[in-house]
Amino acid sequence: MSELKYCQGPDCHTYSTKDRLKGMKGSKTYQTRRRSHMYYGNGNFCDRRCMEDWINKYIEHGLDHFGRLTHAKHLTEDNAWSKSYDYNGYRNLPDVYYYYNGVTKERRPLTEQQYNDPNYTLNIS
Ligand SMILES: [Zn+2]
Numbered sequence: 001m002s003e004l005k006y007c008q009g010p011d012c013h014t015y016s017t018k019d020r021l022k023g024m025k026g027s028k029t030y031q032t033r034r035r036s037h038m039y040y041g042n043g044n045f046c047d048r049r050c051m052e053d054w055i056n057k058y059i060e061h062g063l064d065h066f067g068r069l070t071h072a073k074h075l076t077e078d079n080a081w082s083k084s085y086d087y088n089g090y091r092n093l094p095d096v097y098y099y100y101n102g103v104t105k106e107r108r109p110l111t112e113q114q115y116n117d118p119n120y121t122l123n124i125s
Helices: 048-066 112-116
Strands: 081-086 096-101 107-110
Touching: 096 112, 107 112
Parallel strands: none
Antiparallel strands: 081 096, 096 107
C-alpha cells in the first residue's frame, strides 16, 4: 500500500466537500485532503483550485527567490532540441525515437532509453 500524503493547497481544508469532512461522529471537521496519488502540480495538489491557491500565495516569493526573467530568451540552433517519436504500433512496427531541432528541422535518432531519460539532452544552452 502506498503512503498517503497531504494536499499542499493552503486552503484545501476550507472547501467544504463531503470527502473532506472527517473525524469522530459529533466532532467532524473539514480537513486537508490526503491521498496516495494526486494529479496536479507534480503530485502535490488534490485539484487545480488547490494548486492555483498555492501559486497565488507563493508566486511572488518564488520569483524573488529563484530569480525573475529580465530579458527575452531566444530559441537558437543550440537550444532548440526536443524529443519526439513516431508511433508505429498500428503497423506492428517499433516506434521511432528522435531528437528534433525546431530551428534547423534536423532529426537525430534516439534510443527508447535515451528518450525516457530526462537527463539526456542535446541542448547546449
Ligand atoms: Zn487540496
